Amino acid sequence: PMVREHFLENNAPKPKIVTKLSSNENPYGPPKSAQDAIAESAKRGNRYAWQEMYDLVDKIAKKEGVTAENIMMGPGSSDLLEKTALVLFKDGGNVVSADPCYMSLVNVAKSVGATWKAIPCKSDWSHDLKAMEAAIDKDTKLVYICNPNNPTGAITSGKELLDFCSRVSEKVPVFVDEAYLELAEGADTQSMVSLVAQGKNVMVARTFSKIMGMAGIRVGYMAALPATLEKIQKITRGGMGIAYTSIFAASASMDDHAFQDMTRKQNTEARQYLCSNLDKMGYQYIPSYTNFVIFPINMPGKELLGKMSAKGIGVKAYDILNKPWCRVSIGTMDEMKQFVGALQELS
Numbered sequence: 001p002m003v004r005e006h007f008l009e010n011n012a013p014k015p016k017i018v019t020k021l022s023s024n025e026n027p028y029g030p031p032k033s034a035q036d037a038i039a040e041s042a043k044r045g046n047r048y049a050w051q052e053m054y055d056l057v058d059k060i061a062k063k064e065g066v067t068a069e070n071i072m073m074g075p076g077s078s079d080l081l082e083k084t085a086l087v088l089f090k091d092g093g094n095v096v097s098a099d100p101c102y103m104s105l106v107n108v109a110k111s112v113g114a115t116w117k118a119i120p121c122k123s124d125w126s127h128d129l130k131a132m133e134a135a136i137d138k139d140t141k142l143v144y145i146c147n148p149n150n151p152t153g154a155i156t157s158g159k160e161l162l163d164f165c166s167r168v169s170e171k172v173p174v175f176v177d178e179a180y181l182e183l184a185e186g187a188d189t190q191s192m193v194s195l196v197a198q199g200k201n202v203m204v205a206r207t208f209s210k211i212m213g214m215a216g217i218r219v220g221y222m223a224a225l226p227a228t229l230e231k232i233q234k235i236t237r238g239g240m241g242i243a244y245t246s247i248f249a250a251s252a253s254m255d256d257h258a259f260q261d262m263t264r265k266q267n268t269e270a271r272q273y274l275c276s277n278l279d280k281m282g283y284q285y286i287p288s289y290t291n292f293v294i295f296p297i298n299m300p301g302k303e304l305l306g307k308m309s310a311k312g313i314g315v316k317a318y319d320i321l322n323k324p325w326c327r328v329s330i331g332t333m334d335e336m337k338q339f340v341g342a343l344q345e346l347s
């Protein structure tokens with residue numbers, strides 16, 4: 001693998017992180033509409049929420065243009081990535097994905113005995129779909145795509161990905177993680193959920209943690225063929241881990257288009273501010289279609305983490321291709337000003 005993440009030493013003093021730019025959260029959430037829904041529904045929290053969840057599933061299915069049988073819910077999409085990996089790789093096999101990519105599914109697959117076929121991204125950091133298709137062999141149980149990708153923030157062309165998923169899913173299931181897709185609106189990419197509606201063996205994961213601003217409220221879902229979901233739910237039930245209140249928050253946030261539009265607008269403005277300052281300082285970032293930006297730095301990752309955390313700022317540090325990189329999430333404009341100021345003091 002070409003990526004290694006750095007962490008602060010366990011025994012290092014831990015200054016309080018007040019500016020949290022490490023986990024690609026939405027600084028504006030949860031929307032007020034969702035907060036109100038949580039407060040109101042908390043009174044009924046003595047009950048299991050199965051019926052309320054079926055209502056949410058119907059609403060999601062309608063939005064995605066699929067049926068309720070195509071939807072499985074989870075407390076965040078992490079739960080669905082991990083359950084898919086547990087069930088599909090319990091008898092071994094291999095998973096094909098880009099390198100770098102988001103590692104949750106791959107790590108769980110590896111931990112139950114699968115091998116990882118890591119296919120380097122292209123020079124523009126998009127998926128090398130040709131090489132990924134060529135890497136599929138008789139032991140491949142799943143192809144995992146993260147679009148837009150994390151930790152790069154790069155996108156893969158929607159049309160090329162649609163062709164790829166449509167063709168490759170005839171051989172092996174394709175899992176497409178669309179955690180950041182709503183933030184890439186208007187860019188040359190698109191959701192793969194239409195393929196599920198066409199009966200293709202494609203799984204699409206989405207989350208309320210990013211555009212909806214509810215990372216701590218924990219709601220996500222997956223759209224897939226009913227047979228695929230049955231296979232997973234025979235072992236581990238979907239939706240069981242979601243709190244009553246979270247179901248109502250999810251439903252309210254789906255209707256709150258004003259909040260989603262505001263998030264996109266503020267995110268774009270703060271990202272542009274960050275990138276124009278990185279330009280001025282000579283940092284060569286990867287163009288981002290998400291709420292984070294990654295760029296090579298001129299000091300070891302651990303040193304950057306130490307210096308940033310001493311200023312109360314949390315970011316992530318990676319080695320990619322043996323060079324140190326910083327990944328910073330897009331916070332509010334004020335937070336980005338703080339980060340830019342801190343970076344200026346370091347260089």
Ligand code: PLP
Pocket residue numbers: 023024075076077078079102146149150177179180206207208209215219220
């Ligand atoms: N997929 C990607 C690409 C992510 O970056 C994240 C979180 O950062 C997740 C999935 C998991 O998010 P959640 O479990 O909050 O839905």
